Amino acid sequence: MRSVGSIHSVANRYAGQLQLCFSRSSISFSLASSIHAHMIASGFEPRDHIRNRLIDVYCKSSKLAYAKHLFDEIPEPDIVARTTIISAYSATGNLKLARGIFSKTPLSMRDTVFYNAMITAYSHNDDGQAAVELFCNMRRNDFKPDNFTFTSVLGALAFVADGEKQCQQMHCAVLKSGTGWVTSVLNALISVYINCATSPSVSSTSSLMGAARRLFDEMPVRDELSWTTVITGYVRNDDLDTARELLDGMTEKLGVAWNAMISGYIHHGLYQDALELFRKMLSMGIQLDEFTYTSLVSGCANAGFFQLGKEVHAHILRTVPKPAPDFSLPVNNALVTLYCRCEKVDKAKNIFEKMPMRDVVSWNAVLSGYVNAGKIDEARSLFKEMPERNALTWIVMISGLAQNGYGEESLKLFNWMKFNGFEPCDYAFAGAITSSGVLGSLEQGRQLHAQLLKYGFESSLSAENSLITMYSRCGVVEAAHRVFLTMPYVDSVSWNAMVAALGQHGHGHQAIELYEEMLKAGIVPDRITFLNVLSACSHAGLAEEGGHYFDSMYTFYGIAPGEDHYARFIDLLCRAGKFSEAKDVIESMPFEPGAPIWEALLAGCRIHGNMDLGIQAAERLFEMIPQHDGTYVLLSNMYAVMGRRDDVAKVRKLMRDRGVKKEPGCSWIDVENKVHVFLVDDTGHPEVLAVYNYLEQLGLEMRKLGYVPDTKFVLHDMEAAQKEYALSTHSEKLAVAYGLMKLPPGATVRVFKNLRICGDCHNAFMFMSKLVQREIVVRDGKRFHHFRDGKCSCGGYW
């Protein structure tokens, strides 16, 4: 039998040991549980104080089940135990359990701290109204609110609908309670005023900010938090100048406030200011931490300062010798993004694999890196591997597949996402809508549009912008225009999409007009704008205007034309038949011409029958992209037309050597007003297949050149086709035969995508020759077929 004194000393020893669990920066669960085990083994029955301590350790090391078990065993828990368990339940999101304990606690037992814990529980679980009600209830029951009460309940006001009124009422309550001079209460009050001011539904932003500022200026004592609150408040309110003034007047070396300022600059695209501040931080000896690095690296990634980003990386590696795993997580995530952006996905993957800890953000960063690099196979397998997915994962994958041309797979994934219980957000819709456009499926697009409205996303920029492009791709430029005109907000992406839509449908002049209107609206054109403007000029045959806009790119807007801009400019010149100018431009380019340049040149040559230059371009293409099957076929066909049999043989041999498969399909060349069509495959049902492929090929060619196939006309047989032909306008007749002749300005582009041929391919080509009113020469195997004016004559052998 132990004496009372010895039990006390044992209890004190346990209390001391439990204190050790808190002594390090982290809570030691293992130490606590071994102390607990020792108590049980030695038959020690812990009294309230020791047990509460143990519950606290278990809560803080997020072992909720242990804490709950221990608590439930107490016959009559004291108020301290109840308070502890309530905050544990609150921290783990178990609001119901917390409320259960609270309501079972008699009024006579409660104290202010107990109420505070429950108010915090409501506040942390986004139930601001309940927090405020409990606060009122507490005062009705004559409990005196203290500074903790006010900081908690003020924090909860962020979730209250009518925050503005409530925060003025709470301000009065603070003044009455006599806590109006306490720094922490004032901080919370300032924070609430700023929160209210920043909320979009509030009209009196400046007066609320004024109230916050007055409180700050009149504070008896300002701590770190006061500075941070007020500086971040101005940053969040987009008043960077005032924030900076305060920062410059701050005597404390407070990294948090500097970090907030840097991230503010970065979010507003003021990268130079962010850098200047970073340098000042270094020179003033302010401690840089993971937040600084994360903001900086991500800023460099967004601004395209890749070299600088890498220098920051080197700086981190030098100065942070052994970062804790969770310290480096956000920094590493930002680094992964940086390397993805500068097209070093492999390097990014490398960092990702070496990371001591990863989260969804890390996985999503690599995933989007792969998607943006067009590495869809890698993206697919990464997506399968992912241990956790969130809404963004689906968005990245859905829109990534859409942008890389995998329309069907993207739509499947969109449905699969919904099936997995993820509510589609506007970005997911944007991806799915893009897919419908890629597939040219107007029906699908319309359905998604209707669903989008049902979900209430009609003012979402990303979704509405995707609708413009979708309708345009499906050939209904009018619908695209309607979307553009009815959008509540537009941005440069909307303008760009609409300019592109008009341009792609041959409304070149209107596209240019819209571009001019965009400039008047104060939107600064970007590199995408110029791609669209150049295409529009090209399709409308506006060679001179195109030249003017091309020049203005650098001289007025300081945007150096990239290879894609040059390619479109070359395309523009070649379509206008200005081959010598095109050659001059190619020679004056600041870089070596790549495949896109030769492709543009070749396309122009095919239209104008400029065989010499065309073959030169095809030869260069052939050297550059030998993996591209179409180039072999095209080049050998061009040699064939020119009668260069030796060269044909050479290319054929190369094809055999490299094992190039002859895919079903065909190519065409326009020489001296005769269109030469080459059918590559004659297996299966040769004729029907060949013609069907021909139409498919036409669709592909069209896309390549920036035109958009339309599925508006679905013809099921020749009779219907003939009827449709008879009813078509002149420009439509010409457009049907796109690719077989130069597209006249203003023509609408249409392809009979689902044309089914009843009969043989001869009928189809006869039909086409009538449409284009030119001779079509078809080489099928070794035989030539000449189609002219709806009649056919079979030619000699190859």
Place this chain on the structure above:
DNA sequence: ATAGGGTTAG
């Protein structure tokens, strides 16, 4: 026993 600030993926 209870409260309050800055960072990352599209």
